[in-house]
Amino acid sequence: MLETTSYDPLSPRSSSDEPRSGEEDLEIDWVLTYNFDDIEGAEAAEEFRKLIHQLDGRGLQTQVRHGYGQSLLVLIRCPRNLLGNEVYRSRVKDWLHGIIHAKPVGDSKTVVKADTPAEALRSAYHLITWTHEQGGAGIAAGHGNWHRVTESFPPQDALANRKLLKYLAGRTFLNDSDLDKIRALFGEKVAFYYAFIQCYSIFLIIPTICGTLTWLFSGPYSSAFAVFTCLWGIVFVEYWKRQEIDLSIRWDVRGVGGIKVNRPQYVWEREEVDSVTGELKRVFPTHKRILRQLWFLPFAALAGVVLGTVLLVTFALEALMSDVYGSVLEDRWYLQYLPTILLSVALPYISSSLTDLATKLTDFENYRTKDEYDLAQVQKSFVLNFITSFFPIVLTAYVYIPYGSRLLPLIVPPTWDAKNVVNSFDVDPGRLQEEVISLSMAAQAMNFGEEFLYPFFKRKAFEFWRQHHRQKRAATFHERDHSSPEESKLFNDSPSEARWLTRLRQESDAEEYDVHEDIMEMVVQFGYLTLFAPAWPLMPLGFLLNNWVELRGDFFKLSSESQRPPPIRADSIGDSVAALEFLTWLGTLSTAALVHIYGGPGPISTTRPSRLLLSIFVAEQVFLAVRFGAKHAFAKFGSEAVREAEAKRFMMRKTYLETFSEEKAGTSRRVRSRTYAGERRGSRAVGLTASNPGTPAGDLSPVKELEKQLPSITVNDEPSANTQEFDSEYSTDAAERFWTEDLEALDTAEVGVRLIKALKAWFAKSNDSASIDDRSKAD
Numbered sequence: 001m002l003e004t005t006s007y008d009p010l011s012p013r014s015s016s017d018e019p020r021s022g023e024e025d026l027e028i029d030w031v032l033t034y035n036f037d038d039i040e041g042a043e044a045a046e047e048f049r050k051l052i053h054q055l056d057g058r059g060l061q062t063q064v065r066h067g068y069g070q071s072l073l074v075l076i077r078c079p080r081n082l083l084g085n086e087v088y089r090s091r092v093k094d095w096l097h098g099i100i101h102a103k104p105v106g107d108s109k110t111v112v113k114a115d116t117p118a119e120a121l122r123s124a125y126h127l128i129t130w131t132h133e134q135g136g137a138g139i140a141a142g143h144g145n146w147h148r149v150t151e152s153f154p155p156q157d158a159l160a161n162r163k164l165l166k167y168l169a170g171r172t173f174l175n176d177s178d179l180d181k182i183r184a185l186f187g188e189k190v191a192f193y194y195a196f197i198q199c200y201s202i203f204l205i206i207p208t209i210c211g212t213l214t215w216l217f218s219g220p221y222s223s224a225f226a227v228f229t230c231l232w233g234i235v236f237v238e239y240w241k242r243q244e245i246d247l248s249i250r251w252d253v254r255g256v257g258g259i260k261v262n263r264p265q266y267v268w269e270r271e272e273v274d275s276v277t278g279e280l281k282r283v284f285p286t287h288k289r290i291l292r293q294l295w296f297l298p299f300a301a302l303a304g305v306v307l308g309t310v311l312l313v314t315f316a317l318e319a320l321m322s323d324v325y326g327s328v329l330e331d332r333w334y335l336q337y338l339p340t341i342l343l344s345v346a347l348p349y350i351s352s353s354l355t356d357l358a359t360k361l362t363d364f365e366n367y368r369t370k371d372e373y374d375l376a377q378v379q380k381s382f383v384l385n386f387i388t389s390f391f392p393i394v395l396t397a398y399v400y401i402p403y404g405s406r407l408l409p410l411i412v413p414p415t416w417d418a419k420n421v422v423n424s425f426d427v428d429p430g431r432l433q434e435e436v437i438s439l440s441m442a443a444q445a446m447n448f449g450e451e452f453l454y455p456f457f458k459r460k461a462f463e464f465w466r467q468h469h470r471q472k473r474a475a476t477f478h479e480r481d482h483s484s485p486e487e488s489k490l491f492n493d494s495p496s497e498a499r500w501l502t503r504l505r506q507e508s509d510a511e512e513y514d515v516h517e518d519i520m521e522m523v524v525q526f527g528y529l530t531l532f533a534p535a536w537p538l539m540p541l542g543f544l545l546n547n548w549v550e551l552r553g554d555f556f557k558l559s560s561e562s563q564r565p566p567p568i569r570a571d572s573i574g575d576s577v578a579a580l581e582f583l584t585w586l587g588t589l590s591t592a593a594l595v596h597i598y599g600g601p602g603p604i605s606t607t608r609p610s611r612l613l614l615s616i617f618v619a620e621q622v623f624l625a626v627r628f629g630a631k632h633a634f635a636k637f638g639s640e641a642v643r644e645a646e647a648k649r650f651m652m653r654k655t656y657l658e659t660f661s662e663e664k665a666g667t668s669r670r671v672r673s674r675t676y677a678g679e680r681r682g683s684r685a686v687g688l689t690a691s692n693p694g695t696p697a698g699d700l701s702p703v704k705e706l707e708k709q710l711p712s713i714t715v716n717d718e719p720s721a722n723t724q725e726f727d728s729e730y731s732t733d734a735a736e737r738f739w740t741e742d743l744e745a746l747d748t749a750e751v752g753v754r755l756i757k758a759l760k761a762w763f764a765k766s767n768d769s770a771s772i773d774d775r776s777k778a779d
Contacts (some may be wrong), residue, residue, distance in 0.1 A: 017587040026500050027735040029124040030076040032139065033151035034509045034752075036566075037070035041760040047148065048072070051086050051139070051751040056128060061739050064752040065501055066491060067508055070759050071150075072752055073501070074338065076123045077739055080729055083113035088125040089135070096277070097259045100252050116184035118567035121154045125566045129262060151508050153563040160185060161559035165447070169552055174198045176250065186558065187567025188253050192330035193515050194551065195247055196240065196573050200580060201547040203236045207529070208544050211537035218537075220433055221599035225368070226534045226591045228617070231626060233530045233584040235505025238630040241577060246641040248571035256569045257324040260369035262449055267366055284366055292365045293376075299361055303354050307387045310350060314343040315395055319387050319408065347388065354384055370568070374576045378516055382523070389524050392531055396435045397594060402604050429598060436535045440528045444546045447521055452553060455511065457563045460714050462509070496734055514561035518554055519576050522547075526580060585623060592619035667683050 034051065038043035051074065055062050063079040077087075088111065091104045106112070114120035129152070130136025141152035171178060183191035207229060214225040248254035268282035317339040343620055352596075360381035367373040400407070494500050525543055533539050544737065558565075595609050597616045730736040 009216070009757075011614075011762040025732050025735060026497070026738045027730065027732070028075045028155050028500070028504070029121065030080050030128055030152070030154055031504055031508065032076065032128075032141065032149050033071055033347075034074060035067075035069075035071040035148050035206050036756060039148075039756050044756045044760075048578055048752045048756060049345065049749045051146070051149070052747075054137050054139060054751065055128070056748075060127065060137065060749040063739065064748050064755065065493070065497075065504075066755055066759065071508075071547055072755055073504055073508060074748075074752075075504070076128060077129055082121055082127070082254070083120060084113060085109065086127055086135075087114050087119060088112045090123055090126070093259060094252070097328060099256055099259065101652055116182055117157065117160075118122075118187040121569045122187065122569070124154070129264075132188055134261055143264045153507065153512075154566065156507060156559060156564045157185065157503055160645050161404070165559060167557055168555055172204060174551075179247070181253060182555075185311075187427040189568045190515050190558070190565065191251070192244070192570055192573050193519050194245065194555075195243065196553075197547060197551050199240055200236070200526070201544060201551070202217050203232070203239075204540050204544040204547065207232050207533070207540040211533070213542045214537040220536060222537065222593050223599060225537055226595045228529065229533045230588045230591055230623065233526075233587055234623065234630055237577070237580045237584050238627070238634055240468070240580070242634050242639055244572045244577070246639050249641045249645045252633040253569045253571045256482050256571050257369070257371050260371055261368055262368050263373060265363065266368050282368075284368065285313075289365060289367075294362055295364070296380070297673070299358065299380065302357075303383055304387055306350060306354065307347075307384070308391060311342070311388075312348060312483055313396065315392060315400070316338045319400065319404070324639075328470055351384060351388060355381070357763045358384070359379060363452065371570065371574070374516060378520065378575045381499065381516070381520055382575075385520060385524050386527070389439070390527060390531060393432070393435055397432050397532075397535075397597075401429055401432055402597065402607070404562060425744050429604060432598065433535050436528075436532045436539070440525075440532070440536075440539060441542055442523065444542070448549075448553070451557055452561075455557070472595055490669055509565050510561060513558055515563045515565065516574070516576075519573050520552075523576050523579050523583070527587070530583050531590045532594070534591055534599070579748065582629075588619050588623040589616050592616050592664075 032051075034048060036048070039047075052062055052064075054075070055076065061079060063075040063077075064077065065073045088104060088106055089108075091100065091112070094100045095103050095688070104110075104112070114123065126134075126136055127138050129141075131138045139146055139149060139152070141149040164185065167181075168174070169314050170179070171298055175468070179191050179195050179198070182194050208567070210225060210228055214222045219226070248256075262282060266282070266284070268284050271280050272283050274281050311431045321339065341522060359378065362373060362376045362380065367374060367376060525546075529543060544749055592615045593612060597604055597614050672679050730739070
């Protein structure tokens with residue numbers, strides 16, 4: 001008899017259940033979690049049947065297994081010919097829109113193998129989530145009819161992740177080949193983040209050396225170090241913009257944002273014919289979106305007032321307790337930390353509320369593509385992070401230290417002792433350096449805690465909760481496990497599936513990975529450096545050490561503590577580049593002000609506002625001049641990737657030209673000569689197609705007409721290597737058994753319905769038993 005592994009819907013996660021290196025792949029391409037705890041069994045069964053019917057209608061293979069609690073895991077596999085055809089169609093679409101320049105060989109039935117796992121998973125993602133009109137099954141998790149599909153993710157490749165994590169841990173710096181490995185597993189959007197943090201970390205080496213020398217031989221507020229950090233920031237941002245172009249060309253994604261499909265949540269008002277592609281596109285009026293985007297201004301004002309007020313009140317209380325009543329509270333030193341504790345408790349809730357408001361505002365703005373939506377969300381996130389991260393230091397540097405002795409008498413209680421203390425009080429300028437050190441380094445420590453420690457303890461808490469409830473309900477589960485053999489088969493995992501299914505249940509319970517959060521963390525770090533580096537020249541050293549750990553820690557979080565993100569393509573880090581440019585400009589002004597106020601020979605009180613404004617004005621003009629020079633210098637030197645791409649395009653055009661026959665070339669020249677002369681003669685007039693003289697050109701788009709005229713050739717690519725059929729549908733025997741042997745000879749929908757009924761009955765009985773036990777204890 002086949003040995004089985006008993007499963008408890010409330011069983012805790014176990015790190016020891018990772019797949020062995022020799023375990024055969026079950027070829028699960030995608031996983032959906034269907035949660036039915038809020039509806040009756042009959043309604044859940046009907047909805048689940050519709051879900052499976054929609055997936056089957058697209059030609060996808062499905063299996064169903066139980067998940068945590070009242071949920072099911074829908075395991076999806078794309079037949080290899082269907083997946084290979086989707087890969088081919090995606091490449092054709094890229095070629096039509098100029099993303100790639102070599103025309104893919106084949107026709108509408110061509111099947112090709114994906115170059116990377118990310119490309120295959122992206123095509124599977126399209127087949128599952130795109131609408132019927134776009135060629136998919138239309139299963140958008142959490143939206144429309146599928147709001148009970150709570151999770152949608154590709155499974156992690158645990159073996160590849162471990163190998164790559166071990167490899168990265170032994171590397172001091174990453175090269176392009178290393179970034180290609182990350183891109184192959186997780187896609188271009190994630191790879192761009194690692195390229196950015198790698199480039200930024202390498203650039204930190206020079207300010208680290210200069211900052212250390214400045215700290216040893218000059219001290220804080222050095223004019224030379226201030227000028228250097230400003231120049232460094234400008235050069236880095238311009239260099240990174242060039243790197244984005246190089247990487248987008250290397251990965252064939254330059255301009256990919258222009259071909260993204262509509263979001264399921266996008267609400268359109270009318271349809272128009274695209275003048276280039278001839279396809280129908282769904283449009284939301286631009287002027288309406290602009291009017292909606294104007295609500296960003298009151299949102300920014302609200303965020304500034306709320307967060308600014310909280311930070312200002314906390315700052316005032318801290319100043320009173322430490323500087324005014326410090327001697328009185330010396331025996332009760334812990335009270336001095338009360339404002340900071342209150343801020344630490346209140347700020348996450350306030351930030352979370354504002355983030356939810358920002359999300360609703362972004363939803364209201366109604367963006368067409370996921371990229372546009374994410375960029376709008378990044379803008380709002382930057383505003384919140386800017387206020388919470390930099391406002392306390394700005395308040396200390398430009399308000400409290402210069403004017404604290406005059407402002408404190410306005411807020412202290414009208415007692416003689418307090419007034420006496422304030423009248424003889426001077427703010428120590430060293431407080432700014434302490435503030436910069438504590439906040440900049442504390443931000444890195446807090447981020448580490450949020451990314452690694454918090455998920456760890458959260459997982460342990462859930463394990464404890466599940467273990468506690470499992471012990472309470474063990475007797476009930478044992479009864480059901482032995483009272484019904486059919487249900488036992490439904491609930492038990494076979495040994496060949498057990499480790500895979502355990503891992504998939506863990507992943508379904510994990511947090512979604514958001515690469516924009518990691519990018520924003522690096523943007524905020526860059527802001528600390530450009531705005532306040534002169535106050536503490538060792539800041540670059542601290543950030544460099546942090547980033548070495550951060551890069552590897554982020555990959556561990558991505559591969560082990562989070563769901564694998566859909567391998568979405570991108571050609572940059574998005575609007576974060578604009579945030580870097582803004583921080584570079586603002587950092588130049590801040591650096592000039594800090595050095596002028598704190599780096600002079602006299603006391604701060606002797607600073608003249610007119611000279612301070614003049615210093616800021618001169619710094620801004622120098623910034624504009626240096627940025628202009630840096631842009632033109634990088635443009636002058638050019639890029640090897642750009643040159644190679646231009647050469648490849650030229651060779652392809654030349655090859656295309658040589659393949660045309662003399663008759664074809666002559667016809668083309670005659671048509672072009674009439675076009676230039678403005679002649680319109682019957683069916684040969686411009687605006688009519690040559691193949692069908694009575695058909696207007698609007699009925700056959702210019703792109704499609706061009707595709708018909710061009711021959712099917714490629715450059716540096718053998719057609720046979722890209723058009724051959726798959727040798728076998730399944731790569732392993734385990735995968736073939738898993739996808740071809742249905743449980744009890746039932747289809748997926750019926751197996752899922754049985755699981756729904758069994759789980760509903762199990763939870764109902766266990767809840768009744770728990771209620772009886774509670775009443776017995778009460779009696």
